Amino acid sequence: MNNLLDDYALMSPLRYHNNKLKLGVAIFGILAGISSASLATPIFVVFCMGIATVFFGKVPLKFYIQLMLAPMSFAIVGAVVILFFFGFGNEVFSFEIFSYRLVANAQGIDKALQVISRTAGGMSCMFFIALSTPVVELFSVLRSLKIPDSVIELSMLMYRYIFVFLEVAMSIKYAQTVRLGYKDFKRSFSSMAMLASTLFIRSWEQGEKLYLSMSSRCYDGKLSMFDARRPIGISEAILSGVYIISTIAVSYIVII
Amino acid sequence: MHIMEGFLPGPWWQIWFAIAIPVIMYGMYRLNKLTTEKREVLPLLAVAGAFIFVLSSLKLPSITGSCSHPTGTGMAAILFGPAITAILSLIVLAYQALFLAHGGLTTLGANVFSMGIAGPVVAYAVYKMGMKFNLNFYITVFLAATMGDWTTYLVTSAELALAFPGESVFSSFKAFAAVFALTQVPLAIMEGAVTALIFKYVIQVKSDVLVKLNVISEMGIRKIKEMAA
Structure with a gap:
């Protein structure tokens, strides 16, 4: 409870980069992961976002892994339900509990793995935002979004x-x-x-x-705030460009 | 009962956003009207939202040993009504996603619908009904918070079942509901009891707040205090 992710965001070196770029990259990752049919895209997103958070954001690796494992408990409970109650196809394995037969079949396993990988992909993007952008900086982005x-x-x-x-x-x-x-x-x-x-x-x-x-103190219904201007640097623009293109490439290659 | 990021596939997460957005818009309209009429409400609503966040990050004592958190939305619905609660829980849910990694951005629509709209509406309706039929105040609060939680849990199961229908939506709903029931049914009863106890302490110490919020009339408080004495 004491360990709010915002504390890490305030210390992160990524804090001093353009907020809209960071948000854009993360939201792109979430959407790419969720809309792809294959397992490869979300896994690729987890990999890239993990490197960005740990390597560029200087988050301790051990802490990051713990963080990624925590939300997985929900995903795994949901995936177990999907595994046993979803889909048809060849039976892969089955067992009995209280004389009730649980059957897992090929389609169910596919679906369950897909859900787990998508959740991992989405969570890694969420953590990227949470660990690199303090909430204080998000307010000005919100204001520019009307x-x-x-x-x-x-x-x-x-x-x-x-x-x-x-x-x-x-x-x-x-x-x-x-x-x-x-x-x-x-x-x-x-x-x-x-x-x-x-x-x-x-x-x-x-x-x-x-x-x-x-x-x-003369509050008249409007709090003004300071919005630091941080132009996007060439190196980060190139890096995000490469990341976006390669994510799209991964999702296309695997479909073919 | 947060649905994690990436769990809902398209088109379902878009659909839940589409359902949640009109309610949020209405809440924003109400909020704007309220803040232009009475400017002193904004700070009060802000501390109320912060209170919900802190409440939902406290661990409830639990018999089964599983780690569990109250939602706090039942209490907010009783205090502020469902429209304002929808806005407050939108902000709380966004903060929970960013600070504590509970929930997510694409699933925000679905989570707002189950925790910020459906649950509070039911809690509020149960509370109003109970007050109308002159039920005991604490029993009404208990019922409202518990029913609100159960609604949240059933709606979440339904959201998951619609997104992942097995042989039929209904059978998969039963499966999800059965798995979550293990933790959610006792948890909701716990939260109901804790909420009723919270109201008891608030009435003892600072009952004028509740009168100001139109939760309960002066008469009602006098009656409760007489009963306790």
Whole structure:
């Protein structure tokens, strides 16, 4: 919970590159992975994005691998369902649980592998954005995409207060744990509720204070922000170009 | 109950976006109207959104031992109504995707629909019904949060089943629902109970907030306090 990916993004050397290029590259990867029929394209995307994140973004390799494995648990549960309930074709293997026969067949295995590889491809692109672009930098991109100001402002204030409340929640939880608040199920249940309600009341009071402090500083419904100009360098343009072309090439070659 | 990035194939992720976007637009319209009328709401909504995020990143105590998180959307729906909750959960879900790697960008539409629209609408409806028929306040909150969670879980199963129909959509729905039921059914009951307990503490300490949000009337609070005394 303490380990927000944003911390890594703030330290990443990739932070100082053009945000739209980074977003474009990642979104291209997601779309390429999801729309390709073969396994090769998502795997290629995972490979490229992994290199970009670990090598250019200087994220520790061990941490990155742990990160990639975490969302896989959901993908694997879903893939198991697909494996046994999807498709027809030759039976590959089967076994019985509680006198209920589970059959996996060729099409089901194909589909399950495809889902796992697509999820891996998509997640690697997500991690690339998350580990290279701090959320603060995304707001100006959002504004240039003509998202309404009220929504952007809401997100900015929310972003700020997430960290404030995380700290409050952590210290309350620490204090509760020290006093054996989580020693058994019943205790942890009431501790949890106490924590959440205190957090709600605290955040409410904080919100009222925030309004007062903002209006006393002449808040008129618009927060202005600084948008650093970062032109796209030649080397990164070439690199992303090569990446995009080779991804397209991989998906075409495998189809043929 | 987040669907991971890349899990939904086309055209399904586009379809869920197409369904979620009109509701989000309506929510934005409501939000714009609200913030121009009463400017003090924006900071309050922001802290509420941050609260939902932090709440959803806390671990619920769980009997089965699996790691599980509350969604917090049932509570938000009771407090702010479904339209605003849709916007708040859109932002929360985007942050969860970027900070915690829960969910994803292409699946954002589907996730917003199941967690930010369907669940809160049901939770809100159950809450209003319960209040109308004069059910006990805490029981109503419990039912609303639990039903909201169950709706989220059923809608997620349906989204997955539509994207991956086996022999029929229905049989694959049953399969997905059965696999997720193991963790989601007890989890929803837990969240319902925790939400009811949260409201109990809030009423004890700072009940005027709930009156201000039109969650419950002054009369209602007095009645609850009398009952407890």
